[in-house]
Amino acid sequence: MLLHWIDVLYYARYANPDPYRRLERTEEEWKELLSPAQYHVMREKGTERAFKNAYCRSFESGIYVCRGCGSSLFSSEEKSHKLAGWPSFRQPVAKGAMKYAFDNSHGMSRIEVACNVCDSHLGHVFPDGPEPARLRYCINSESMERLEESKLQLLMDEQPASVSSAGSSTR
Numbered sequence: 001m002l003l004h005w006i007d008v009l010y011y012a013r014y015a016n017p018d019p020y021r022r023l024e025r026t027e028e029e030w031k032e033l034l035s036p037a038q039y040h041v042m043r044e045k046g047t048e049r050a051f052k053n054a055y056c057r058s059f060e061s062g063i064y065v066c067r068g069c070g071s072s073l074f075s076s077e078e079k080s081h082k083l084a085g086w087p088s089f090r091q092p093v094a095k096g097a098m099k100y101a102f103d104n105s106h107g108m109s110r111i112e113v114a115c116n117v118c119d120s121h122l123g124h125v126f127p128d129g130p131e132p133a134r135l136r137y138c139i140n141s142e143s144m145e146r147l148e149e150s151k152l153q154l155l156m157d158e159q160p161a162s163v164s165s166a167g168s169s170t171r
């Protein structure tokens, strides 16, 4: 089942999908784990520079995982090949992988996307993506690491809530 804008609005307004696990760290632990640039994006909701980031021009195959907790976020198969300032994706790897919130900062009305496991800021999602679901996840490279799929098989097996099989039962 594909996520659509109406699902994103529902999550932001009422209730986010359940995470398949939770991970919390103290501020000291985050500062030790992350580089200053990663900390700024992930824990202070910063935005990295357009085009000067690791993955906006990278189209190798793999799974993008959260730098804060290692949870799978996006597959390279859902990555847009249209060059944009930041890596952008059509769908997440699982419905419960991320959480959504209204963000009215910087004079804009947007929907923020964060990791559903460790709450790290990832980026924003917009309703102007390609058919069929029309979502465009615009994500900071600093928040993610791309891993080869083979290294992730074990982890993926532990994530039952995939977008394709989860249906709408978690609401």
Ligand SMILES: [Zn+2]
Pocket: 066, 067, 068, 069, 070, 071, 115, 116, 117, 118, 119, 120
């Ligand atoms: Zn995370």
